[in-house]
Amino acid sequence: MRPRSPGGRAAATVAVLLSLALAAPAAARGPGGGGTHEYEVTGPRTAAQRTAVAATGASVDSIHGDRIVITAGAEQADRVRALGHRVVRLPGPPDRSGGRQPKPHTFPAQDAKYHTYAEAMAEIDAGIAAHPSLMSKQVIGRSHEGRDIIAVKVTSGVNPGAAKPEVLFTHHQHAREHLTVEMALYLLKEFGKGYGTDSRVTKMLDNRVVWIVPDVNPDGGEFDIATGSYRNWRKNRQPNSGSSNVGTDLNRNWNYKWACCGGSSGSTGSETYRGRAAESAPEVKVVADFVRTRKIDGKQRIKAAIDFHTYSELVMWPFGWTYDDTAPGLTQDDHDAFAKVGKSMAASNGYTPEQSSDLYITDGTIDDWLWGDQKIFAYTFEMYPSSAAQGGFYPPASVIDRETARNRDAVLQLLENADCMYRSIGKEQQYCSTAE
Template sequence: MRPHAPHSPTRRRYGRWAGAATAALLTLALAAPASSHSAKDPTTHAYEVTGPRTAAQRTVIARTGVAIDAVRDRSVVITADAAQAERVRQLGYSVRELPGPPDRSGGRTATPFDFPPEDAKYHNYAEATAEIDADVAAHPNLMSKQVIGKSYEGRDIVAVKVTNNATRTTPTGAAKPEVLFTHHQHAREHLTVEMALYLLKEFGTQYGKDARVTKMLDSRVVWIVPDLNPDGGEYDIATGSYRSWRKNRQPNAGSNSRGTDLNRNWDYKWGCCGGSSGSPGSETYRGRAAESAPEVKVVADFVRSRVVGGKQQIKAAIDFHTYSELVLWPFGWTYDDTAPGMTQDDRDAFATVGKSMAASNGYKPEQSSDLYITDGSIDDWLWGTQKVFAYTFEMYPDESGAGGGFYPPDEVIDRETARNREAVLQLLENADCMYRSIGKAAQYCS
């Protein structure tokens, strides 16, 4: 895989909020209702739980309200408050507290609403917006940006359309297969925003130079949603250091705990199967109702808008997360390989393409529920309601977390985003007929 061009060295301070505005925003962030999930809250920690080895055992642990952050051979890493950790202990497991987020200050003064000085290559919301706008401006025939809605706190959620003649409306009868890439559902998973920026840069610079990229953008429509959770992402770095924030920033009525886990809020099997929490204080709180999180509703409405002439134009998708180096496919709500809405051929096409993508990036391929049960996830919703072949990529580091866990150093950004180039191209190439991968194109894609 070719490494992409580094981000512009002049980009770092571009779009920085002015001092007075920054001070005001910081005051608001720090004055927000207390949450049991801030890294500054002494009752919130990461723990390693030793003993669970099966998906069923891990699901029981998740049902205590903790978030399972990584699955290892004989243990899991969780984020939990003290009461939740005690409930896990009562299940008979050894629970060991782990260190908090890394200090990347380098001994320098932190800048509010920015990454620590040693991680300066990461993009905050303003910088990512500027980078996206610059790419769109540099490639006007290839890219167009749409504001598809607002976050709870009023930040733009955008979708960038990438295709040859991006500003032209394609007649329905000649529609190109569409592929969706989404990023940053969970606030602390900042590497995923860098993945979106990499894709924009790579598509923009390689169109007309790289034969595969050119062919795909001539024959596909790519949609990139770089940031589903801008409020949570900004809150995570609001103090200039990391807070381990996961959810969005939506208040919960009757509770001091803010936030909904966006990836438990999608309107398919929502809250069905013990794969999310009904408690606002949980890291996996599913919200008061499906699509109650405005960010989920915005993206779901966008996906539904791609139904043209009664047919969903989006054929395949990847939702990027960190960490553990995994390629996952539906369903998350059931352990069964096949279930209502998932035939054996569907499952085989998912697995065949998933395993091929994993062979290209070195990730581990498996069905989502092989880890533990989840419900209300984007992949299950995309397949269950729209028949989109949707995958989750858990990016660097691997399940050991040795590369920094949720906060890998910025030195790895270029390497770990470029690592997924081949997998992305493979999905684009398969998107017109995923069943070709199992030799059944004639049956399903005539």
């Protein structure tokens, strides 16, 4: 891991930078109320400086040395300039129409291999029908606009009476990150075809319960392609009372350290608007309630998780709300187990492993909630590409197969470690000897 700045010095730096950022004008409204764009920002080198950029209400999309890419409104971009950084607007989402007239509510013609919500649900239903003894589906709730949010359960009938360790994979919190839905579909295909033919997959499904939530933000995803062209939409589609701005950033709305630390925005126009209260976004509450149902007889059955995002090619672990490696609720052994497994997964997929706050401070995120509230070893995978130049949030459909398969080994590694994550640091006897 990269070295940390001493806590007091880092906190003082952040305080000064945040005061500059927050003294600037109110955040611009998103699409439909002022417009947001991607910008390249040159200058921020440290996590504290990047946190100050994020505190303007912009979302930090990728980081390369002293250059970062943000999504922001024009006024937010001005607030970043006021911090002393160079800010240059980037081109908008790619035109993949292939010269054809956009067809509403579908992906552009050249990206037709991506699945709309309806197409993804149909493919999942077909997969379950093909493997009824292995897979089942439950509707765990509905989005703001009434779309089903589902969880697919994948496990074999072997060891039916055992309390198998469970692993959760969530996808598509952010609307424009469509590759993550393809990741969910890939996993379901791999589990279906691999059970009984691949010894590694078979062993895991005999001894684990896998839960896949393929689309946490279906409304936002459908809005992003509603015109037949990409709209660069991030949030959900929940209205905000008293404002024309629409949407909450789902990954700032979880009920752990919500709004605690300058890692989200209270402005409805911000790309990182955290919502009026923790779990105020219905999609977040649906998934959180589902996770809570997996606590049986006082024990959380879900032991590990990955939340898939794009982009930057990263494997990250908690905490995001503090720069410190350890904090209340995260011991040195916890941290070491997170890091050991995280680095091993990253070695298999070629991503960069790091604690979330190595990038910048975030609060109200799913990983911090899963660990801080439920003691689930939770990771975020930021998938392909590594940069905006390679497609950013909209990589071409031609990479889907390659980039989803790239995570196969990492997923299996997490499944294999899930029964006792502390085994990775040689402390199985201390922590897991009485585990189920």
